[in-house]
Amino acid sequence: MNFMALDQSAVIGQADKMKPAPRALPVRLSGVAYDVGGLRLIDGLGLTVAPRRRLALIGPNGAGKSLTLRLVQGLIRPTAGEICWGEHAAPPAHSVALVFQRPTLLRRSVLANIRHALAAYGAPRAGREDAAMELLEMAGLADLADRPARRLSGGEQQRLALVRALAAEPELLLLDEPTASLDPQATQAIEMLIEAAAARGTSVVLVTHDLGQVRRLADDVAFLHRGRVLEHGTADEFFDEPQTQEAADFVAGRLLL
Amino acid sequence: MAESPSALSEAFQLLISADPALTEIVLLSLQVSLTATLIAFALGAPLGALIAVSRFPGRGAVIAVLNALMGLPPVVVGLTVYILVSNAGALGPLRLIYTPTAMVIAQVLLVAPLIAALSRLTIEDMHEEYDELFRTLRLTRFAAIGTLLWDARFSLATVALAGFGRAIAEVGAVLIVGGNIAHVTRVMTTAIALETSKGELSMALGLGIILIAISVAVNAAVGVARASGRRMAAI
Ligand SMILES: Nc1ncnc2c1ncn2[C@@H]1O[C@H](COP(=O)(O)OP(=O)(O)OP(=O)(O)O)[C@@H](O)[C@H]1O
Numbered sequence: 405m406n407f408m409a410l411d412q413s414a415v416i417g418q419a420d421k422m423k424p425a426p427r428a429l430p431v432r433l434s435g436v437a438y439d440v441g442g443l444r445l446i447d448g449l450g451l452t453v454a455p456r457r458r459l460a461l462i463g464p465n466g467a468g469k470s471l472t473l474r475l476v477q478g479l480i481r482p483t484a485g486e487i488c489w490g491e492h493a494a495p496p497a498h499s500v501a502l503v504f505q506r507p508t509l510l511r512r513s514v515l516a517n518i519r520h521a522l523a524a525y526g527a528p529r530a531g532r533e534d535a536a537m538e539l540l541e542m543a544g545l546a547d548l549a550d551r552p553a554r555r556l557s558g559g560e561q562q563r564l565a566l567v568r569a570l571a572a573e574p575e576l577l578l579l580d581e582p583t584a585s586l587d588p589q590a591t592q593a594i595e596m597l598i599e600a601a602a603a604r605g606t607s608v609v610l611v612t613h614d615l616g617q618v619r620r621l622a623d624d625v626a627f628l629h630r631g632r633v634l635e636h637g638t639a640d641e642f643f644d645e646p647q648t649q650e651a652a653d654f655v656a657g658r659l660l661l
Numbered sequence: 662m663a664e665s666p667s668a669l670s671e672a673f674q675l676l677i678s679a680d681p682a683l684t685e686i687v688l689l690s691l692q693v694s695l696t697a698t699l700i701a702f703a704l705g706a707p708l709g710a711l712i713a714v715s716r717f718p719g720r721g722a723v724i725a726v727l728n729a730l731m732g733l734p735p736v737v738v739g740l741t742v743y744i745l746v747s748n749a750g751a752l753g754p755l756r757l758i759y760t761p762t763a764m765v766i767a768q769v770l771l772v773a774p775l776i777a778a779l780s781r782l783t784i785e786d787m788h789e790e791y792d793e794l795f796r797t798l799r800l801t802r803f804a805a806i807g808t809l810l811w812d813a814r815f816s817l818a819t820v821a822l823a824g825f826g827r828a829i830a831e832v833g834a835v836l837i838v839g840g841n842i843a844h845v846t847r848v849m850t851t852a853i854a855l856e857t858s859k860g861e862l863s864m865a866l867g868l869g870i871i872l873i874a875i876s877v878a879v880n881a882a883v884g885v886a887r888a889s890g891r892r893m894a895a896i
């Protein structure tokens with residue numbers, strides 16, 4: 405009898421370590437609208453985020469990209485339309501992680517920021533220190549572990565925010581202009597982190613104004629303009645034959661009015 | 662008028678020689694006010710944080726009351742505690758009247774609203790900044806309060822110092838519930854009042870100098886807290 409019990413718990417322990425079946429993917433947005441004070445900021449937005457895909461969300465300033473990420477993260481609720489995460493009407497806990505356009509770091513050390521996130525994600529106390537250091541190694545921030553997080557450079561802060569999001573081991577990673585105003589080297593460091601996460605099977609939605617980055621990182625592209633998705637297809641299709649005048653202008657670098 | 666200079670030099674004499682009577686009074690003052698500040702902080706800071714992160718009907722009224730309580734007159738607090746702990750009061754059987762414990766209770770009541778109100782203010786601003794992060798992390802309210810209290814630690818240190826400053830300098834509350842009994846409940850402020858009325862200016866001046874020195878030290882400590890907060894990029 406005792407043997408059986410032991411055996412079973414061992415098996416359960418194993419299952420715990422294996423990555424569970426996706427719960428949040430695909431994320432489907434259909435006819436989503438979002439109003440603030442009678443103003444329609446997102447208007448009839450339809451979008452699908454598929455498992456194991458990297459989707460670039462592009463479009464001019466004010467198109468609604470950041471709002472779309474907030475909707476997908478579940479931080480704001482659509483005024484109309486529907487979002488479902490797999491079978492769920494709300495994102496399952498810690499299945500989706502968002503790195504904000506201006507990431508908020510806690511007023512403590514770099515290491516303590518990661519430790520705090522790991523605790524929030526329910527990582528067992530015993531392994532937290534090691535897991536945190538591992539994430540910092542990954543971000544190339546191990547040497548800065550004891551620095552106040554808010555004293556880091558912009559590029560270092562972005563990397564910290566990114567690995568903090570990865571601490572959740574999310575199924576879906578949402579990134580809002582993670583390399584805006586970073587130099588090429590810092591940009592490459594971020595892109596490598598994104599690629600490593602994607603290689604582990606994490607889906608990515610990336611908001612960026614860097615079309616070179618879209619070509620390097622994205623499988624799919626959604627083009628937003630004035631709160632609507634004007635185009636949604638593979639990156640190749642999008643760049644080779646944009647379907648709308650707005651997308652063609654945007655790719656060609658012409659001003660969108 | 663003519664005796665003022667000699668009173669002052671006598672006061673310095675008392676200070677330099679660490680006069681036992683004076684030392685006893687100073688130590689009791691520090692003990693009562695530090696204890697009261699610690700208790701008030703342990704109650705007030707989490708309460709302020711809880712109000713800062715909570716939305717409930719009547720919240721505005723609660724904050725207005727809290728802000729009003731910040732300026733509570735010490736004599737009114739003293740009177741309230743007196744009624745509670747006097748022999749006929751609800752806490753009468755505990756026989757606390759004219760004890761340092763009663764003085765601590767009075768100063769806690771005096772200082773806790775101040776600490777709660779200032780903590781609420783600081784933490785509410787910080788929570789606004791952290792709110793979306795907390796929601797992506799799915800922090801429980803309890804965890805959110807813990808995070809905020811720690812991240813506001815430098816500002817909260819200055820809040821605690823402000824509380825201590827109010828406690829150590831007040832006279833009305835400790836006088837009413839303590840009774841200014843020599844060797845038992847006589848603290849700096851009540852001693853100054855008594856000695857002055859008796860015309861014993863040297864003792865009063867000596868204690869006054871120490872009170873001012875404490876106030877200067879508290880301000881210096883506020884400066885240190887701010888500087889370390891800035892160094893940690895935490896303010
Ligand atoms: N809370 C709000 N209240 C009012 N208007 C808002 C609010 N949030 C966003 N907006 C507006 O909605 C529009 C879309 O905002 P959003 O931040 O999603 O743009 P974006 O595509 O991310 O732009 P950018 O490339 O500049 O980051 C903007 O015009 C913005 O001003």
Ligand SMILES: [Mg+2]
Binds near residue numbers: 469470471505580
């Ligand atoms: Mg944006």
